[in-house]
Amino acid sequence: MPTPTFPAHFTWGVATAAPQIEGAAFLDGKGESVWDRFARVPGKIHGDANLDVTCDHYHRYASDFALMQELGVKNYRLSLAWPRVIPDGAGTPNPAGLAFYDRLIDAMLAHDIQPWVTMFHWDLPQALEDQGGWRVRSTAAAFGRYADLIVSTYGDRVKNWITLNEMRCFTVLAYGDVIRPPGIIESDQIVHQTYHTALLAHGEGVRAVREHGAPGARVGLTDDAVIPVPIMETAPHIAAAEQAFRELNYRSIDPVFRGEYGALYQQIAGDHGAETEADDFALISQPTDFFGLNIYTGVYVRAGEDGRPETLPFPPSYPTADAPWLRLLPQAMYWGPRLMQSVYGVKQIYITENGAGYDDVPTANGEILDLHRRQYVRQCLGELHRAIADGVPVDGYFCWSFMDNFEWLEGFSKRFGICYTDYATQRRTPKLSAQWYAEVMRTNTLV
Numbered sequence: 338m339p340t341p342t343f344p345a346h347f348t349w350g351v352a353t354a355a356p357q358i359e360g361a362a363f364l365d366g367k368g369e370s371v372w373d374r375f376a377r378v379p380g381k382i383h384g385d386a387n388l389d390v391t392c393d394h395y396h397r398y399a400s401d402f403a404l405m406q407e408l409g410v411k412n413y414r415l416s417l418a419w420p421r422v423i424p425d426g427a428g429t430p431n432p433a434g435l436a437f438y439d440r441l442i443d444a445m446l447a448h449d450i451q452p453w454v455t456m457f458h459w460d461l462p463q464a465l466e467d468q469g470g471w472r473v474r475s476t477a478a479a480f481g482r483y484a485d486l487i488v489s490t491y492g493d494r495v496k497n498w499i500t501l502n503e504m505r506c507f508t509v510l511a512y513g514d515v516i517r518p519p520g521i522i523e524s525d526q527i528v529h530q531t532y533h534t535a536l537l538a539h540g541e542g543v544r545a546v547r548e549h550g551a552p553g554a555r556v557g558l559t560d561d562a563v564i565p566v567p568i569m570e571t572a573p574h575i576a577a578a579e580q581a582f583r584e585l586n587y588r589s590i591d592p593v594f595r596g597e598y599g600a601l602y603q604q605i606a607g608d609h610g611a612e613t614e615a616d617d618f619a620l621i622s623q624p625t626d627f628f629g630l631n632i633y634t635g636v637y638v639r640a641g642e643d644g645r646p647e648t649l650p651f652p653p654s655y656p657t658a659d660a661p662w663l664r665l666l667p668q669a670m671y672w673g674p675r676l677m678q679s680v681y682g683v684k685q686i687y688i689t690e691n692g693a694g695y696d697d698v699p700t701a702n703g704e705i706l707d708l709h710r711r712q713y714v715r716q717c718l719g720e721l722h723r724a725i726a727d728g729v730p731v732d733g734y735f736c737w738s739f740m741d742n743f744e745w746l747e748g749f750s751k752r753f754g755i756c757y758t759d760y761a762t763q764r765r766t767p768k769l770s771a772q773w774y775a776e777v778m779r780t781n782t783l784v
Contacts, residue, residue: 341722341783348733349778350412351405351755352690353394354458354502357742359418361395362388365433368424370460371470375518386748392740393763398441402448404756404765405739408775412451414689414735415441416458416502419483426462427479430486438487442494453689453735454491455499455559456484456542459507459517466519471508471531481541488549496554499629499689500542503561504535504589516746525609532588533611539593540620547623558593559629559689562586564669564676565638568649574639577646581638582676584646594681596622627732628677629689632717634662635669658713660694660744660751667716674721674729685730690737691717694744694751697768705757705768714770718783736774740765 356372363369376387394401405413419426421434445452457480465476488498508531511517523531539558546556565581567574583591587601596618602610641647656665670691677683693713697705714736725731741754749760755771758764767775776784 341719343722343781343783344725344732345781346732347781348412348687349410349781350414350453350733350735351410351739352414352735352737353416353739353742354455355416355418355421356388356391356458356460357738357744358392358394358740359421360388360390360393362390364395365437366421366424366431367418367434368420368426368431369463370418370420371463371466371518372460374463374466375520378520381520382746383748383750386743388743391743392758392760395437397763399444401740401765402444402450404767405450406448408767408771409778410450410739411778412453412733412735413445413739414453414455414499416455416460417487418460419457419480420460420462422487423479423483424462425464426476427465427482435486435490438491442491446494451497452495453497453499454487454495455502456480456487457500457538458502461507461518470519471512471534472523472527474534474537477534477537477541480538481545484542484545485549488545488554492546492550492554496551498542498546498550498554498556499559500539500556501535502559502689503631504532504539505561508532508535509588525606526611529588529606529609529611533613533617536589536592536621537617540617540623543623543625544620555626557625557627557629557687559631560586560589561631561633561690562590562673562677564632564635564673565646565648566635566666566668566672568637568639577640578638578672579676579680581636581646581648582680585636590677590681592618592621593625594622594683627685627687628683629687630673630677631690631737632669632673632688633691633693634664635666635672637666658693658709659696660747660753663693665693665713667713667720669720670717671720671724674724674731675727678729683730685732687733687735688721688731689735691734692737692753692755694747694753696750697741697752697757699757699766703766705766707755707768707770710755710768711770711773714774715783718777722783 513528563585740756741752741758
C-alpha cells in the first residue's frame with residue numbers, strides 16, 4: 338500500500354499551555370492564578386508539585402523555539418496567562434507581562450514558527466475566583482476586556498486565535514467535582530451557570546478578534562468533546578453515535594452552533610439550567626472560522642434495543658496509557674471530526690491536542706524510546722487520514738505536548754511530551770516520538 342499522504346498545506350504543529358510550562362508564577366508582576374492557589378493545598382497535587390518553575394519556559398523560550406525549529410515545527414499552539422497580563426483579571430494591565438509576550442511572539446516568528454494563541458487555558462486569576470469566578474457573569478465581561486487587550490496588542494503578528502480550552506474542565510470538573518480548582522461541589526444549577534459564563538466568554542473572545550484582529554485573522558473554540566465510537570460501522574450504530582454525540586456534548590457545542598439551549602438541554606437540565614439574558618445567544622453563536630478538537634480517547638456506543646444509544650463500559654483490562662483515564666481508542670480520531678461535520682456541519686476542523694501520557698525513563702545512554710507513544714499517535718493519525726479521505730474537513734494537527742510539563746493533578750509524574758524534560762537541569766531531549774513526528778511533518782506523510 339502507498340504511504341498515506343496528507344493534503345497539501347496541511348498544518349502540523351505542537352502545543353503547550355502557559356501554566357504548565359512557563360514557571361515564573363510570581364515574577365514580574367504576575368498575579369496569582371487559581372492553579373497557583375490550588376497547588377498549595379497539601380495533597381491536591383501528586384508530590385505536592387506546584388507551578389512556580391515547571392519548565393522555566395519564561396526564561397528559556399528562545400532555546401525552546403530553537404529546538405522546535407530544529408525539529409521542523411512551523412506552528413505552535415500556546416496560551417497566554419491571563420493573570421500575567423492582568424494580575425487581578427479585571428484591572429490595570431501588567432506592562433512586564435505584556436512585554437514578555439511581545440518578546441515571546443517575536444522570538445517565535447524569528448524562528449519561523451507561527452503562533453496559534455489560546456486566550457484561556459484554565460489559569461483564571463484568583464482575584465476573579467474570589468469574586469465568584471465562573472459562577473458570575475462579570476467574569477465573562479472581564480474576559481472580554483482581556484481579549485480586547487491581547488488581540489489589540491498582538492493581533493499584528495497573531496493570525497489564529499482560540500478563545501477557550503476545554504470548558505468542561507474548568508466548569509463541570511471544578512465546580513461539580515474536586516479535581517480542578519476551586520474544587521468545590523456546587524449545585525447543578527450553579528454548574529450549568531459556570532458553563533454559561535464560559536460560553537459568554539467564548540463569545541467575547543470571538544467579538545474581540547472581529548473588532549481588533551488584523552485583516553484575515555481567524556478565531557475558533559477548542560473543546561474536549563466526548564467522542565462516541567460506534568461498536569460497528571453500520572447504519573443503526575452510526576445513528577446511535579450521532580445521537581450520543583449531541584447528548585454527551587449538549588452544554589458546549591449545541592449552543593455555539595445552534596444558538597440556543599434547545600429541547601435536549603431542557604430535557605437534561607430540567608429546572609436546574611442556567612439563567613440567561615436576551616442577547617446571550619447572539620454573542621455565544623457568532624460564526625467562527627474553525628473548530629478545535631482535543632482528542633485523546635472516546636467511548637464505545639451501540640444502538641440499544643429501545644433505539645437509544647447505549648454507552649458500553651470499558652472492561653478492567655482494556656488497554657490504557659500510564660495516565661489511567663486515557664483509554665487507547667484511536668478510532669475516536671476518525672469519529673470526532675466526522676461527527677462534528679455530520680451533526681453540526683462544521684466546515685474546518687483542527688486537532689488542537691492529541692497524545693499520550695507515560696512514565697518515560699531514559700535508557701543508560703540517555704535515549705527515550707517511547708515506542709508506545711509513537712505507536713498510539715501513529716494509529717490516531719491513521720484514523721485522521723481516513724477521515725480526511727472520507728471528505729471530513731480536517732486541516733491541521735497539533736501534537737500534545739512539545740515537552741513534558743506540569744500535568745495538573747499528576748504534577749510531574751506523567752509525561753506527555755515528545756521532548757523529555759529533566760526538571761533538575763531543565764535540559765530538553767527529543768524522544769524517539771519527536772524524531773518520528775519531525776519526519777511526519779517534513780514529508781507530510783504517515784511514515
